[in-house]
Amino acid sequence: MTLRPIRNDEDYETALEEIEALWNAEEGTPEIDRLDILVLLVEAYEAEHYPIPDPHPIELILHVMDARGLTRRDLEPYLGSRARVSEILNRRRPLSLEMIRKLQMGLGLPADVLVQSYELEDIPKRATTMAEIGANKE
Known part of the structure; x- marks a missing residue:
């Protein structure tokens, strides 16, 4: 079979089947060269047709904390005080630019993910008058 671009899902499935068949090819053989090229073609097709979106910046931080066993206290050198x-x-x-730099340098987090804008949670307004305090109880 001649190598050609993957243009549709049928071509994609055929390429995946061939990759599976060639997966254990020996180094230095024409089969391994063919496998390398097929993998590149599949990656290009997947990037265009099945893109994986970047994670949310905070979800990335939380995931890294979980994966590395980090606590909130461990983030203080990068983000500031416990409250921050x-x-x-x-x-x-x-996240500020300085925080992003520190997270990138200190924890190796990708800056291009951290700089994404995201919605902030609304901060509940605190009652400041007796009338507001009474209204919040209802």
Whole structure:
């Protein structure tokens, strides 16, 4: 079979089947060269037709914390005080450029993901008058 671009899902499925058949090819053989080219073609097709969106910046931080066993306290050198860490992780305050730099340098997080804009959570307004306090009880 001649190598050609993958133009549709049928071509894509055929390429995946051939990749599976060639998966254990030995280094230095024409089969491994064919496998390398097929993988590149499949990756290009998937990038165009099945793109994977970047994760949410805060979800990325939370995932890394979980994966590495980090606590909120471990983020203080990158984000600031305990209160600031809480504000960031609860989406009440955006990441600053300095925080993004520190997270990228210190934890190796991709800056292009961290710089994405995102919605902040509404901060509930605190009651400041007796009338507002009474209204909140109802």
